[in-house]
Amino acid sequence: MTITSTILNTIPGNPLDGLRYADSRWSRLRQPPRHETSVVEVSATPLTDIDWDMIVCGGTLGILIATVLVQRGWKVAIIEQTLLQGRKQEWNISRTELQVLIELGLLTDGELEQAIASSYNPARISFLGGPDFWIRDVLNVGVDPFYLLSRLKQRFLQFGGCIYEHTAFQNLIVHPEGVAIQVLQPQALTLKTRLVLDMMGHFSPIARQARNFQSPDGVCLVVGTCAQGYTHNQTGDLLVSFTPIQHQCQYFWEAFPAREGRTTYLFTYLDNHLHPISLEFLFEEYCRLLPEYQGVELSQLQFQRALFGCFPCYRQSPLHSPWNRILPIGDSSGNQSPLSFGGFGAMIRHLSRLSEGIHEALTADVLDRNSLNLLQPYQPNLAVTWLFQKTMSVSIDQTLPPNQINELLSTVFQAMDELGDEVMRPFLQDVIQFPALYRSLQSTGLNNPRVIARIIPQVGIPNLLDWSRHYGILGLYSILSPILQKLSPITTKLSPKTRYLYHRWRDAVQYGSGQDYDKKT
Numbered sequence: 001m002t003i004t005s006t007i008l009n010t011i012p013g014n015p016l017d018g019l020r021y022a023d024s025r026w027s028r029l030r031q032p033p034r035h036e037t038s039v040v041e042v043s044a045t046p047l048t049d050i051d052w053d054m055i056v057c058g059g060t061l062g063i064l065i066a067t068v069l070v071q072r073g074w075k076v077a078i079i080e081q082t083l084l085q086g087r088k089q090e091w092n093i094s095r096t097e098l099q100v101l102i103e104l105g106l107l108t109d110g111e112l113e114q115a116i117a118s119s120y121n122p123a124r125i126s127f128l129g130g131p132d133f134w135i136r137d138v139l140n141v142g143v144d145p146f147y148l149l150s151r152l153k154q155r156f157l158q159f160g161g162c163i164y165e166h167t168a169f170q171n172l173i174v175h176p177e178g179v180a181i182q183v184l185q186p187q188a189l190t191l192k193t194r195l196v197l198d199m200m201g202h203f204s205p206i207a208r209q210a211r212n213f214q215s216p217d218g219v220c221l222v223v224g225t226c227a228q229g230y231t232h233n234q235t236g237d238l239l240v241s242f243t244p245i246q247h248q249c250q251y252f253w254e255a256f257p258a259r260e261g262r263t264t265y266l267f268t269y270l271d272n273h274l275h276p277i278s279l280e281f282l283f284e285e286y287c288r289l290l291p292e293y294q295g296v297e298l299s300q301l302q303f304q305r306a307l308f309g310c311f312p313c314y315r316q317s318p319l320h321s322p323w324n325r326i327l328p329i330g331d332s333s334g335n336q337s338p339l340s341f342g343g344f345g346a347m348i349r350h351l352s353r354l355s356e357g358i359h360e361a362l363t364a365d366v367l368d369r370n371s372l373n374l375l376q377p378y379q380p381n382l383a384v385t386w387l388f389q390k391t392m393s394v395s396i397d398q399t400l401p402p403n404q405i406n407e408l409l410s411t412v413f414q415a416m417d418e419l420g421d422e423v424m425r426p427f428l429q430d431v432i433q434f435p436a437l438y439r440s441l442q443s444t445g446l447n448n449p450r451v452i453a454r455i456i457p458q459v460g461i462p463n464l465l466d467w468s469r470h471y472g473i474l475g476l477y478s479i480l481s482p483i484l485q486k487l488s489p490i491t492t493k494l495s496p497k498t499r500y501l502y503h504r505w506r507d508a509v510q511y512g513s514g515q516d517y518d519k520k521t
């Protein structure tokens with residue numbers, strides 16, 4: 001019997017089965033592209049009796065956008081294959097980011113306070129052989145998904161929204177006037193809508209088809225637990241590594257106080273789908289290394305729950321729908337950084353932009369794919385993070401000095417630490433800005449050119465050239481963003497359609513340069 005099965009068997013709810021199911025998904029993703037069932041068809045025949053303005057397939061984060069839109073007067077329904085109720089494990093985020101929930105009228109001040117289940121300070125960043133860096137108020141707040149989703153559900157229903165629970169999306173047909181969605185309830189049912197939001201997560205069948213069933217370009221595997229019995233549970237770790245490269249993986253750790261104990265994660269980036277590591281193997285590694293990481297014996301701990309996930313990422317992100325009237329949002333769109341598994345945080349960051357954009361698209365009736373894809377625009381600040389993920393992972397056929405990744409990260413974080421909070425803070429919140437990136441690179445290059453030079457063979461010249469292109473565009477976006485903001489007031493005179501297009505370009509440049517962050521902090 002493995003340590004994994006011994007521990008997981010002590011936790012109610014069969015987490016071992018869940019871990020193995022997640023592994024089977026990961027294993028399917030690793031196989032070369034093959035045909036899976038197509039769920040989207042296009043038809044030129046007219047569609048009549050359209051009941052809904054928008055149907056959201058997948059309710060976890062879908063309820064956020066659905067509630068904003070229903071409050072603005074649109075007819076909105078949600079299809080959720082299970083119960084729309086969230087999960088026990090908190091979502092970690094920074095407190096300032098949550099203000100948008102109040103601004104959009106989703107929560108009152110009091111409800112937001114209640115939704116915050118835990119908070120701590122400070123958090124550490126540390127790599128083997130290097131110093132510790134400390135930061136305050138970053139990803140240090142835990143939001144209770146159960147509470148948040150139940151409040152939103154109530155508000156959504158109050159405003160006339162409709163939720164189909166235990167209702168699984170089956171397939172859909174895109175017609176010129178709308179979309180007919182087939183669901184299984186258990187009886188089959190057809191729902192007709194002007195717009196579909198695909199919010200069915202990383203393994204959404206719509207997103208899989210839109211990506212031609214392609215294997216991901218990178219993956220982040222995460223395993224962990226929430227447990228009681230730790231002697232120290234006041235501070236957290238945002239990014240810690242205390243081992244050299246092992247099994248062609250650099251292991252990273254995260255730890256923080258949670259309402260029901262202390263959460264600890266082990267995660268690793270795999271740069272391609274050929275990597276043989278499974279989640280179950282990684283869980284065994286987690287059990288082996290946890291005592292050394294946290295200074296506890298496993299026997300001291302009372303495990304409350306097991307946590308795991310496989311986060312595929314694709315270079316072609318955010319995903320652009322090849323079909324009219326379908327918009328991928330949330331994990332299905334891949335609009336979060338490949339460095340982070342903070343999809344809730346990414347959704348909160350883009351909530352105001354996306355909900356305003358969808359409202360304008362419905363108003364101007366611009367639901368063709370080109371117009372909708374402007375809502376998930378190219379973001380150079382997201383594109384540059386691909387190289388960072390590459391520097392934090394080892395290819396299956398690569399031999400790197402065992403401490404290369406730790407040395408690089410120590411050097412980069414040293415430079416960011418010296419440049420101050422305004423550089424370190426947005427980076428840790430997944431927001432890359434040109435001035436901060438430029439200064440960090442300059443400082444790292446000057447202080448330790450040897451470490452930087454070693455990246456070149458690790459990531460390869462084509463990746464570096466590709467990165468330089470995104471870096472250049474990031475610089476350009478940073479110059480353009482304030483200019484486009486200044487022009488915003490004159491757009492009131494434009495037609496709804498032209499205004500929609502202008503606003504999307506303005507938003508693309510603002511968010512793509514990370515300047516939305518400055519507005520919110």
Ligand SMILES: Cc1cc2nc3c(=O)[nH]c(=O)nc-3n(C[C@H](O)[C@H](O)[C@H](O)COP(=O)(O)OP(=O)(O)OC[C@H]3O[C@@H](n4cnc5c(N)ncnc54)[C@H](O)[C@@H]3O)c2cc1C
Pocket residue numbers: 057058059060061062079080081082090091092093167168169170199200201202204222307308309310329330331332341342343344345346
């Ligand atoms: C272990 C772990 C820890 C995490 N920690 C954090 C964190 O601290 N901070 C953070 O920001 N993020 C965190 N995340 C990520 C976050 O949970 C996800 O990014 C977020 O849940 C994505 O939401 P989503 O609605 O896009 O997709 P999902 O959460 O995958 O939800 C998809 C929804 O669609 C439904 N669905 C799927 N198929 C169908 C179908 N055929 N018909 C109808 N409904 C369907 C599912 O039931 C589900 O409700 C964590 C994730 C994991 C796994």
